Amino acid sequence: MKKDIHPEYQTVKSVCSTCSTEFTFGSTVSKFSVDVCSGCHSFYTGDKSMARATGRIERFNRMAAFAKNLKK
Numbered sequence: 001m002k003k004d005i006h007p008e009y010q011t012v013k014s015v016c017s018t019c020s021t022e023f024t025f026g027s028t029v030s031k032f033s034v035d036v037c038s039g040c041h042s043f044y045t046g047d048k049s050m051a052r053a054t055g056r057i058e059r060f061n062r063m064a065a066f067a068k069n070l071k072k
Contacts, residue, residue: 010028010030011025012024014033016035
C-alpha cells in the first residue's frame with residue numbers, strides 16, 4: 001500500500017438536528033450532520049404524521065378547484 005495517499009480515518013460524533021441524539025462512527029470526513037435519524041424518522045418509528053399529509057391533500061384540492069374554474 002502506498003504511503004500518504006489515503007485519507008485519514010477518524011472517529012466522528014454527529015448530532016441529529018431533530019431529536020438531538022448523538023451518534024459516534026468512523027469516517028474520513030471531519031464534520032457530519034444528520035437532519036433526521038432512525039430514532040425520529042417515521043419509517044423506523046412507525047409514527048405517521050397526518051398533519052403534513054393533511055396539508056398536502058388540502059393544497060391539492062385547492063389547486064384542483066382552481067384548475068377546474070379555469071376550464072369554465
